[in-house]
Structure formats: structure tokens, C-alpha cells
Amino acid sequence: MSKKGVEGKVIEFIGELRKAGVNVTVSETIDAVRACVHLSDFDLSVFKFALRSVLIKNESELPIFDSVFNSFFIGLPLLPVDSEGSGEIHALSPNEFASEIKQIIRRALLDGDSELLSSAAETLAMYASNGAFTAQGESGAISLSRGPGYYVFRALDLINFREMVSSLRAELAEGKRGGVMPLQMRLDELESGAEIFERELVLEVRKRVAPRSKRDDNRVDTIEKQPLRIDEIEFTSARTDQIEEMRRLLAGISRMLAAKIARKYAKGTGGKIDFRNTLRHSVSYGGAPFDLKFKKRKRSKPDLYVLCDISGSVRNFSSFTLQLVFSLQAQFRSVRSFVFIDRIDEVTETFRLCDASEAIERAYRESRVVDGDGHSDVGRALEQFVEGFSDEISPRSTVLILSDARNNSKDPRLDAMERLKERTARIYWLNPEPQSRWDTGDSLMSEYAPYCKSVRECRNLKQLAEFVSKL
Amino acid sequence: MKMENRACEPGRVEEIKEIMKLSGYICDDAIATAIFLSVKLGKPLLIEGPAGVGKTDLAKAYSLAVGAPLIRLQCYEGLDEAKALYEWNYKKQLLKIQADRHEERTWDDIEDDLFSEDFLLPRPLLKAITSPERAVLLIDEVDKSDVEFEAFLLEVLSDFQVSIPELGTIKARAIPYVFITSNRTRDISEALRRRCLYLYMEFPSAEREIEIVRLKVPEIREELASSVVAAVRYLRTMDLRKAPSISETIDWARALCVLGCEVISEEVLENTLSLLIKEQKDLARVEPVLKIITRRASS
Numbered sequence: 001m002s003k004k005g006v007e008g009k010v011i012e013f014i015g016e017l018r019k020a021g022v023n024v025t026v027s028e029t030i031d032a033v034r035a036c037v038h039l040s041d042f043d044l045s046v047f048k049f050a051l052r053s054v055l056i057k058n059e060s061e062l063p064i065f066d067s068v069f070n071s072f073f074i075g076l077p078l079l080p081v082d083s084e085g086s087g088e089i090h091a092l093s094p095n096e097f098a099s100e101i102k103q104i105i106r107r108a109l110l111d112g113d114s115e116l117l118s119s120a121a122e123t124l125a126m127y128a129s130n131g132a133f134t135a136q137g138e139s140g141a142i143s144l145s146r147g148p149g150y151y152v153f154r155a156l157d158l159i160n161f162r163e164m165v166s167s168l169r170a171e172l173a174e175g176k177r178g179g180v181m182p183l184q185m186r187l188d189e190l191e192s193g194a195e196i197f198e199r200e201l202v203l204e205v206r207k208r209v210a211p212r213s214k215r216d217d218n219r220v221d222t223i224e225k226q227p228l229r230i231d232e233i234e235f236t237s238a239r240t241d242q243i244e245e246m247r248r249l250l251a252g253i254s255r256m257l258a259a260k261i262a263r264k265y266a267k268g269t270g271g272k273i274d275f276r277n278t279l280r281h282s283v284s285y286g287g288a289p290f291d292l293k294f295k296k297r298k299r300s301k302p303d304l305y306v307l308c309d310i311s312g313s314v315r316n317f318s319s320f321t322l323q324l325v326f327s328l329q330a331q332f333r334s335v336r337s338f339v340f341i342d343r344i345d346e347v348t349e350t351f352r353l354c355d356a357s358e359a360i361e362r363a364y365r366e367s368r369v370v371d372g373d374g375h376s377d378v379g380r381a382l383e384q385f386v387e388g389f390s391d392e393i394s395p396r397s398t399v400l401i402l403s404d405a406r407n408n409s410k411d412p413r414l415d416a417m418e419r420l421k422e423r424t425a426r427i428y429w430l431n432p433e434p435q436s437r438w439d440t441g442d443s444l445m446s447e448y449a450p451y452c453k454s455v456r457e458c459r460n461l462k463q464l465a466e467f468v469s470k471l
Numbered sequence: 472m473k474m475e476n477r478a479c480e481p482g483r484v485e486e487i488k489e490i491m492k493l494s495g496y497i498c499d500d501a502i503a504t505a506i507f508l509s510v511k512l513g514k515p516l517l518i519e520g521p522a523g524v525g526k527t528d529l530a531k532a533y534s535l536a537v538g539a540p541l542i543r544l545q546c547y548e549g550l551d552e553a554k555a556l557y558e559w560n561y562k563k564q565l566l567k568i569q570a571d572r573h574e575e576r577t578w579d580d581i582e583d584d585l586f587s588e589d590f591l592l593p594r595p596l597l598k599a600i601t602s603p604e605r606a607v608l609l610i611d612e613v614d615k616s617d618v619e620f621e622a623f624l625l626e627v628l629s630d631f632q633v634s635i636p637e638l639g640t641i642k643a644r645a646i647p648y649v650f651i652t653s654n655r656t657r658d659i660s661e662a663l664r665r666r667c668l669y670l671y672m673e674f675p676s677a678e679r680e681i682e683i684v685r686l687k688v689p690e691i692r693e694e695l696a697s698s699v700v701a702a703v704r705y706l707r708t709m710d711l712r713k714a715p716s717i718s719e720t721i722d723w724a725r726a727l728c729v730l731g732c733e734v735i736s737e738e739v740l741e742n743t744l745s746l747l748i749k750e751q752k753d754l755a756r757v758e759p760v761l762k763i764i765t766r767r768a769s770s
Binding site: 034039040043056058249259290 | 483505
């Protein structure tokens with residue numbers, strides 16, 4: 001390709017990327033063209049990485065890039081896209097995809113085109129390991145735990161690879177495919193091509209499947225138009241694999257919050273200058289105020305009581321909040337955790353031994369939280385809490401209630417809430433439902449709201465972190 | 472210790488691989504291409520990826536490779552301009568006033584003196600900009616800094632100039648090579664991403680990791696190196712809280728050499744596991760599968 005030709009191609013390629021939902025700015029386009037100028041000798045893999053580092057700025061967009069690149073520059077089919085995020089791109093059904101890629105691999109094997117073979121292996125691996133097979137009746141969570149071997153097998157099976165190779169071998173032997181090369185040489189070429197393909201496929205699948213559970217950002221199952229940020233995924237609708245990612249992110253968030261809160265309490269920061277103290281110290285420097293002294297800010301650390309609804313709908317949310325509050329323990333005077341469905345129980349101790357989801361699981365299993373029908377009963381839980389722990393809550397206590405306030409038409413027991421309000425410093429209520437859904441159906445949010453210092457919508461990690469940092 | 476500035480700017484991607492290898496860093500195509508373009512286009516390189524894949528080491532190795540001084544800015548919650556860019560040396564200014572007290576000087580003279588470069592404490596960003604030779608600026612773990620700081624960084628990185636009210640605008644003498652790393656504890660703003668080239672680093676392929684181990688632990692036998700890597704790679708597929716990093720692979724390989732181990736037996740693995748697994752909960756998960764790991768390692 002001439003330089004000029006490359007330029008045009010790259011710009012055309014960027015058009016395709018945009019169609020697939022990747023946002024490419026004008027300055028990035030210029031960079032891409034400039035990048036090509038610097039690449040002296042043409043090497044497909046370097047060319048690809050060059051475009052990728054210039055055009056893609058987010059890990060979640062890498063699979064889209066790979067797919068579009070392989071399709072545009074190598075002629076491989078684009079990955080099938082599910083109906084939600086198809087965008088303007090022409091989407092193939094899985095069957096069309098399989099037959100198209102089969103054609104290409106066949107041709108590559110016959111021509112002995114090893115470059116095309118390895119690119120085809122990459123695309124196929126991408127497809128196979130992207131959970132696209134889950135459409136055939138398996139849940140994503142199960143297929144996640146499978147090893148690379150499984151995906152290799154499924155990928156080969158999808159294109160009937162062994163059959164393809166043996167039929168090609170037969171065709172060659174029968175002389176159906178004319179050619180100048182002697183038969184033996186063509187057969188050898190076929191064998192080595194098949195070998196290359198399988199090796200590349202294994203490599204590519206491994207690259208995608210093995211580190212998967214440890215990824216920062218999960219590979220999107222299908223190409224989504226706008227990849228969600230993990231901290232904006234809603235607690236109530238997160239998938240199992242997303243929850244894993246969120247858990248990982250939570251560790252980082254809690255470290256950051258701990259630093260933030262600790263800084264608030266640290267002496268000197270944000271306080272006013274203590275003029276007398278500074279002057280006193282200036283004496284030793286001949287009257288110059290060398291050493292600035294600050295007034296210490298007095299802040300009392302709150303006693304925190306966390307009451308968590310752990311019925312199905314809000315369980316994830318509770319588990320995250322419990323975990324977050326627990327990891328910030330040092331920043332509070334004391335933290336005690338309680339969980340309830342229609343009965344309340346303390347899990348502070350269990351918590352020291354295992355993490356939040358396990359503690360909740362245990363409380364649930366040992367049925368310490370269910371008396372009746374297993375539907376949540378906020379009123380009863382409140383009542384029990386006020387009765388059972390009245391000696392321990394003090395006017396310094398902060399109570400944090402996590403619930404969707406859906407009481408399943410049971411008595412809200414506002415009297416218990418009233419008593420709780422009188423005995424504690426403040427009550428916060430976090431609701432994992434969007435504000436627009438409060439007070440719909442059996443939600444009693446606005447009945448409880450007057451007793452709380454603040455009622456917050458808390459749908460994702462971002463909102464949760466924001467709230468906790470201000471506690 | 473100051474290294475001579477070889478000032479050789481690599482002209483090809485292959486050359487990056489070569490000079491990086493001389494500095495003890497093995498690059499694959501993706502890494503080498505990203506560094507190459509970042510140098511050629513004069514744009515910062517934003518590197519993301521799991522902890523322990525060698526993001527920070529990449530910048531260090533590059534500074535060694537091109538003989539440019541490394542200036543490191545470690546980000547943390549609460550990092551501000553004063554700590555990243557410059558501060559006035561307030562104590563020295565006070566001393567100066569004290570010393571000059573008996574001389575007859577007007578306020579204007581004193582002011583000019585006090586706010587001159589003599590009293591400026593340059594912090595990493597200013598150092599990188601004013602460095603007479605092209606420096607390598609490593610902005611480490613940018614995700615730990617606050618959002619406001621990121622906005623400030625954006626300004627510095629797009630123009631490579633800084634204005635200090637008392638002194639005027641300081642322009643970079645030589646635009647530094649900038650490497651920014653992030654562990655994604657929070658998302659970096661779109662604006663900053665757009666200013667940079669992007670490299671997502673994963674754990675290396677088995678071949679590359681074996682090469683790394685053999686480069687760093689030259690005394691290791693080839694079979695042992697591949698067993699070590701196979702075992703570590705198996706551990707990484709387990710859902711651990713902290714997967715073993717490349718530097719831990721190297722430490723482990725070194726330890727096995729010191730202990731004179733020829734093969735990885737279950738006993739050896741158990742005794743040296745603490746080099747790879749650093750969390751109690753992870754340890755509890757790994758211990759029951761030691762046998763599987765040794766089998767993996769020996770195959």
C-alpha cells in the first residue's frame with residue numbers, strides 16, 4: 001500500500017469504528033494518520049497495535065476494535081451482535097457468522113495463508129470466549145468457570161474443523177483442486193496450516209478466558225453501544241460476573257474513603273491557625289513565625305448501627321454496604337451490623353470471621369432472620385431492634401437503614417421508628433430503588449422519611465461511596 | 472548517578488524492543504508499539520491493567536534505556552498542586568528577610584529577590600518541565616488522586632507549560648516522555664484519556680513470562696523456568712484476591728534457585744507459597760489444590 005492509500009484506509013476504518021459505537025475524535029484521527037507515517041516497514045500486528053493505542057482509550061472497547069479491525073483489514077466476519085446494542089452495524093446471526101468464518105478458514109488452509117489463519121483464530125476465539133455460546137441454553141455464570149479447553153473445543157466444533165480438514169485432504173488427494181504444486185507438498189502445507197490454526201486458537205482463547213475472572217473490566221458479552229462503568233451498574237440488576245467486578249472495585253473504594261475520612265480527622269488539616277501557639281513558638285526563632293501551629297479540630301467519631309434488609313431484592317445492595325462500612329471500621333467509634341427480613345439479628349461477630357455476602361448467607365441459612373413467610377417486614381424489625389437494643393443505643397448513635405421500604409402491606413410500626421428517632425442522634429435511610437419508584441406499590445418510603453435526617457437513593461457503587469464519605 | 476544521555480531516538484518498533492531488553496524489560500508487540508508511538512507523537516502514554524503486570528517498571532526501564540532521568544510523581548488521595556508542581560520555600564524567604572533587615576532596601580527590591588527561582592521548591596511536574604534534557608515523567612497510580620488534580624494535570628500535559636504568577640510562564644525546555652499508570656480504582660476522565668495514547672497491559676503470555684524469568688534470573692534452568700511460569704499462571708486463573716504479579720514470579724524463581732530445587736514438588740511449593748500468595752484468605756484457597764498445581768508445573 002502506498003502512504004496515501006494507507007491514509008484513506010485508516011480514515012475509512014475509523015468510520016467503521018464509529019458505526020460500531022466507538023467515539024473517535026478528530027484529533028485522534030489525525031494521530032492515527034501521523035502514527036502510520038512513523039511505521040517504517042509494514043507489519044500487520046504492529047499496525048494493529050498502533051491504531052489501537054491511538055484510537056481506543058478504554059479497555060472495554062478493545063474487543064470492538066479487534067472485531068472491526070479483523071473485519072475491515074482482513075475480511076473476517078464481524079462478531080454477531082445482540083439485538084440491544086446493534087447500532088448501525090450490519091449484524092450477523094451466529095449461524096451466518098459460523099458459515100462465513102468457515103469459508104475463510106477453508107480458503108486460508110488451501111492457500112497456506114498463515115497470517116489469515118491466525119487472524120481467523122483470533123476472531124473465532126473472541127467469539128467463543130465471549131459467552132456467545134450461552135445462547136444455547138447455558139447460563140453465563142456456569143460457563144465462566146470453565147477452562148480454556150472447553151472454549152477451544154466449542155470453537156472447533158462450531159466450524160467442524162476436523163471434518164473440514166479431512167474433507168480438504170480428500171479433495172486434494174482426488175485431485176479436485178488443480179494446482180502446480182505436487183500433491184505431497186500441498187498435503188504437508190494443509191497439515192501445517194491446520195496445526196498453526198489450532199495452536200493460535202488455543203493461545204487466543206487462553207488469553208481471553210484464563211485471566212477473565214481477574215479482569216478489571218469484564219469483557220462485554222456482546223458488543224454494547226455504551227459500555228457501562230462498573231460503579232454505575234445498579235445493585236438490583238447486576239449480573240453475577242458484574243458483582244464480582246464490583247466487589248473488586250469496592251476494595252479500592254474503601255481504601256480511598258478510609259484515606260479521605262482519616263484526613264478529615266487528622267490534626268492540622270483544614271483547621272484554623274492557632275495564633276497564640278504560633279506566637280509562642282516564634283520566640284525561639286527571634287520573633288519570626290516559622291512554625292505554624294494549627295487549632296485541632298474536634299470531631300466525634302460516630303457510633304454506627306447498620307440495619308440491613310436482606311430479602312431478595314435488596315440483598316446485593318446490603319452486602320456491599322455492609323462490606324464497605326466494615327472495611328471503614330477504624331473511622332468510626334464502633335460499628336455494629338444487623339440484618340433482617342421479618343426478624344432482626346446481629347451479625348457483627350459473624351462478620352469478623354467472614355465477608356459480608358457470607359455473613360448474610362449464614363444468617364439466612366441459620367434462619368435467624370425469618371419467622372413467617374420470608375417477605376420483609378421493616379416495621380417488625382424496627383420494633384425488635386428498639387426493644388432488644390434499647391440499652392445500647394445512645395444519643396450519640398447513628399443509625400443507617402438499608403431497605404427499599406417495601407413492607408409487603410404489613411404494619412409499618414411508625415411508633416417504633418419514632419422511638420428510635422428519639423433515642424439516637426440521627427437516622428439515615430438508603431434506598432436502592434430509583435427515586436421515581438418510591439411510594440409505588442407497597443413502598444412506604446415517605447411514611448418513614450420524616451423520621452430520618454436524610455433519605456438517599458443509592459443505586460450504585462458511586463452513590464454509595466459518595467454517601468459514606470460524608471458520614 | 473547520572474547516565475550519559477544516549478539521545479538515540481528509536482526509529483523502529485523493533486529497536487524499542489531491543490533497547491528495552493537491554494534495560495531488563497521484555498516487550499511484546501503491543502507494548503513496544505505503544506511506547507514507540509508515544510515517543511514519536513510526543514503524547515503521554517496511559518497504561519492500565521491489573522496490579523503487578525509491570526506498568527511502573529515499564530517507565531523505569533524506558534528511562535534506563537534512553538538514559539533520560541526518571542522523575543516520579545506518586546499520586547495519592549489529597550495530592551495537590553503544591554506537592555506536584557512547586558512551592559515557595561517559605562522558611563528560606565523568612566531567613567532572607569531576617570538577613571537583609573539592616574540593609575536599606577525598598578520593598579520592590581526585596582520582593583523581586585524573594586520570589587525568584589532561588590526560593591522556589593520545584594516538585595516533580597515542574598522538575599520534569601524545566602529539566603534541560605528530555606526526562607521521563609512517571610505519574611504513578613493517577614486513579615488515586617482527586618478529580619480536581621486530574622483536571623490540573625490535563626492542563627499541564629496538554630501544553631507542557633506552567634504559569635507561576637510571580638515568575639511568569641515557564642515552558643518546557645524539552646517535552647518529557649510521560650507515562651501515566653492507573654489501577655482503575657476509579658475511572659479516569661474521558662478528557663485525560665483523549666490526551667493520551669492508551670495501553671492495556673495484561674499478564675504476559677507464557678513465552679514472554681518465561682523469557683522475563685530467564686532474563687532476571689539468569690542462573691535458572693529452562694525447564695524450571697517454564698514450570699515456575701506454568702504454576703504461577705495456574706494460580707492466576709484461580710479467583711484470588713491478589714493474583715501473583717510478575718515480580719513475585721521472579722522472586723519465587725530466584726528463591727527456588729537459591730534453595731537448589733530442580734523441580735517443583737508439593738513440599739517445595741508449600742514451603743515457598745508465601746512468596747506468591749500474600750493474603751490469608753487466598754492461602755486457604757490455594758492450599759487444598761497444591762497437588763494440582765505441582766502437576767501443572769511439571770507437565
